[in-house]
Amino acid sequence: MTPRDQAIAHYDAHRPGHLESLKKLVRIPSVSFSGYDPENVRASAKATAQWLRDSGLHNVEIWELPDTYPSVYGEWLGAKDAPTVLLYAHHDVQPPLREALWNSPPFEPTERNGRLYGRGSADDKAGIAVHAASIAAWLKTAGNLPVNVKVLIEGEEEIGSPNLTAYLKHYKDRLRCDYMVLTDCANYDTGKPSLTTSLRGLVTLEITVSALNSPLHSGMWGGPIPDPVSGLCKMLASLTNEKGRVAVSGLMDAVVPPSKSELDDFRALGMSEKIFREQSGVLDGVRLFAENEELLVQLWRQPAISINAFRAGGSGAVGNVLMDSAWARIGLRLAPGMDPEVCTRMLTDHLQKTCPWGLKSEIVPEQGAKPWKTSPDHPVFEVAKKSLTRGYGSDAVCIGCGGTIPFVDQFTGILGDIPALLVGIEDPRTNAHSENESLDLGDFDKAVRSQIHFFADLAESGL
Numbered sequence: 172m173t174p175r176d177q178a179i180a181h182y183d184a185h186r187p188g189h190l191e192s193l194k195k196l197v198r199i200p201s202v203s204f205s206g207y208d209p210e211n212v213r214a215s216a217k218a219t220a221q222w223l224r225d226s227g228l229h230n231v232e233i234w235e236l237p238d239t240y241p242s243v244y245g246e247w248l249g250a251k252d253a254p255t256v257l258l259y260a261h262h263d264v265q266p267p268l269r270e271a272l273w274n275s276p277p278f279e280p281t282e283r284n285g286r287l288y289g290r291g292s293a294d295d296k297a298g299i300a301v302h303a304a305s306i307a308a309w310l311k312t313a314g315n316l317p318v319n320v321k322v323l324i325e326g327e328e329e330i331g332s333p334n335l336t337a338y339l340k341h342y343k344d345r346l347r348c349d350y351m352v353l354t355d356c357a358n359y360d361t362g363k364p365s366l367t368t369s370l371r372g373l374v375t376l377e378i379t380v381s382a383l384n385s386p387l388h389s390g391m392w393g394g395p396i397p398d399p400v401s402g403l404c405k406m407l408a409s410l411t412n413e414k415g416r417v418a419v420s421g422l423m424d425a426v427v428p429p430s431k432s433e434l435d436d437f438r439a440l441g442m443s444e445k446i447f448r449e450q451s452g453v454l455d456g457v458r459l460f461a462e463n464e465e466l467l468v469q470l471w472r473q474p475a476i477s478i479n480a481f482r483a484g485g486s487g488a489v490g491n492v493l494m495d496s497a498w499a500r501i502g503l504r505l506a507p508g509m510d511p512e513v514c515t516r517m518l519t520d521h522l523q524k525t526c527p528w529g530l531k532s533e534i535v536p537e538q539g540a541k542p543w544k545t546s547p548d549h550p551v552f553e554v555a556k557k558s559l560t561r562g563y564g565s566d567a568v569c570i571g572c573g574g575t576i577p578f579v580d581q582f583t584g585i586l587g588d589i590p591a592l593l594v595g596i597e598d599p600r601t602n603a604h605s606e607n608e609s610l611d612l613g614d615f616d617k618a619v620r621s622q623i624h625f626f627a628d629l630a631e632s633g634l
Contacts, residue, residue, distance in 0.1 A: 174317075175627040178308040182619055185311075189304040189619075190287075190612075192222055194280040196262070196296045197289040203240050203263035203330045212326050215262045216241040219299055219324050226303040227310035228322060236341065239334040240326035244345065247306065248319045253630050255319040257348040257586070260298030260355060261328035264291035265604045272606040286600075286609040293610040294603040297596050298354035299324055300615070305622035317630035321348055328355070331538070332578045339585045348589060350551055350629075351582060354618075356595030357603075359440060359570050360450075361611050364559035364621065366552060367593035369471060369571040370579060372505030372542035374514050375479070378522060379533045380406070383495035386484075393493045397528035400483040403497040406532075409525045410476045410501070410518075415460040417474050417503075419521045427508035427544070429472050436569055437471075438464045450599035471571025474514075475504045504573065511539025540577035549590045551634055558628045559594070562621025563614075594618070 172180065182189070200207070201215035216233050220243045224231045228245035235241040240263060248255070267277035267290050275281035280289035302322055309316045323346065327334060339346065358365040382399040412418045429437070444459060447466050453459065461469045469475075483497040505514055515536045526532045547569050559567035576593075583591050596618040602608045 174313045175623060177312040178623045179620055181312045182304055182308040182623065186616065189300055192303070193287070193292070193296060193300040196222070196299065197280040197291050198278055200278045201263050201291070202266050203327055204266055207266065209240065212240045212263055216243050216326055219243045219262045222299070222303050223322060226307040228306060234338065234342065236334060236337055242326050242338060243324040244322065244342070246321045247310070247316055249315055250317060250319045250630070253318045254349040254634060255321060255347070256629065257346060257351045258302045258320055258322045259325070259351060259353045260302060261295045261325040262299060263326050263329045264294070264296070265329050268606055274607055282612070285612055287612055288607060288609045290608055292608055293597045293601045294608065295328065295355045297610050297615060301354050301596065301618050301622055304619045305626070308623050309626060317626045321346060331540070335578045336581050336585070339581060343585060346586060348586065351586070351589055351591045353576070353579065353591060353593045354595060355576065356572060356593045357597035357601065358595060358614065359568060361598045361614055362563060362565055364563040364565060364567040364617070365570045365594070366547065366555060366559070366567060367572045367595070368547050368569050369507055369544040370542060370576055371471070371573050372509060372511055372540045373575040374503040374505060374511050374518065374536070374539045375500065376515065376518065376534055376536040377498065377500050378403070379496055379498045380526065381496040381531045383493070386492040386495050389491045389493045396493060397530055398493060399530055400494050400497040402527050402530045403499060405527055406522055406525045407478055407499060410521070417476055419517055422474065422514060422517050425508045425510065426474065426506045429468060434464070434468070437467045440464070440467065440568065440570070442467050467571070470573045472506050474506045474509060477502045504575070505542045507542045507544040509542060511541055515539055540575050541580050543576070543579045545591060550632070551590050551592065551629070554628050554632050554634065555592045555594070555625060558625035559621045561624045563617040
């Protein structure tokens with residue numbers, strides 16, 4: 172057996188132990204959002220650090236700058252004249268949301284039908300498991316790795332990585348590397364290994380529209396006085412046209428369209444309305460705004476506006492009144508080429524101009540995140556595709572992602588514009604950020620084997 176074969180055999184033999192370690196980590200409710208116990212995030216960092224030590228990494232440390240949640244770092248740098256790869260994942264998780272809708276407790280990992288259910292089972296504690304298991308497979312057999320590795324497990328990703336730039340600058344010398352592997356994305360489908368080469372950015376803002384100092388009796392006062400709820404509805408409706416596309420003047424001007432080769436790749440994936448409806452759970456009769464491969468173009472390479480929340484009065488606690496104000500939170504996903512600051516200004520100007528009847532509007536923007544795009548022309552992408560194809564037994568593809576990972580641009584820039592390989596083990600049925608989040612255990616095994624191959628393939632490539 173070759174060293175890589177021995178490493179894969181070791182993983183296969185010790186898979187139950189790695190899965191148990193993942194379950195142990197999922198049981199820690201490491202929600203980084205305000206209002207949740209921060210000690211759980213620290214407990215998760217400690218458990219992660221121990222897992223990395225058990226895998227054979229050196230210099231495992233818990234990093235915690237003032238007023239931040241802890242990140243975990245470890246390294247193995249014994250491969251002379253070989254490249255250095257930085258492996259990223261995060262150990263914090265989303266809140267469980269509506270616990271009554273979970274089919275099993277969110278922080279009690281449960282196996283059903285080949286999937287592991289639990290908050291963080293996929294996003295992104297499975298990413299930690301892929302790194303730990305693939306490293307252990309080499310170090311417990313060959314006693315070394317074919318390449319040098321550094322591992323960074325962040326503790327604030329789910330709240331937007333507000334302090335990651337500070338960590339990157341503070342530990343820049345420790346984190347220097349040739350390539351980065353970020354294991355926090357999704358495959359196009361189960362069994363279909365994917366490299367993500369574009370991400371949408373994000374702009375969010377809150378808007379409050381007011382007409383009165385306090386609510387009034389709608390019979391005594393309704394009619395002459397403008398209804399702020401109706402006014403806000405008109406404003407929100409003006410953000411998109413009848414085809415659901417962004418209707419804010421000038422907002423589309425900077426969008427970088429996909430190239431012919433990218434469109435060919437999208438077409439080759441075989442997306443259809445039927446598949447899209449099955450994966451997303453769109454209700455029968457609800458019309459989609461695109462067809463076939465155009466669904467992917469709109470999802471990955473076009474902006475989109477969503478009304479994340481709307482409030483006027485309270486459900487079950489409101490009478491026949493004319494409300495004094497209405498509030499909404501708006502999210503704008505940015506396509507590659509769009510600038511968050513410019514888009515925030517355009518969106519704000521549009522809302523102010525469309526505010527009717529002299530109603531008073533207050534708009535509070537939140538921090539924006541840039542979109543990201545990379546070219547897969549660098550030879551390391553071919554190495555990664557080769558490794559993924561070996562691990563999954565299916566040809567790897569390059570895809571886009573409609574979601575946002577704000578720090579990828581920071582990571583690659585601060586560390587010297589290094590190539591970033593975005594891989595993952597989520598799939599369209601994972602339900603990340605929603606109830607009943609789950610991990611496909613077959614894809615988990617394939618992801619570990621792919622990374623075992625990647626270490627060897629990268630060393631053999633001479634890059």
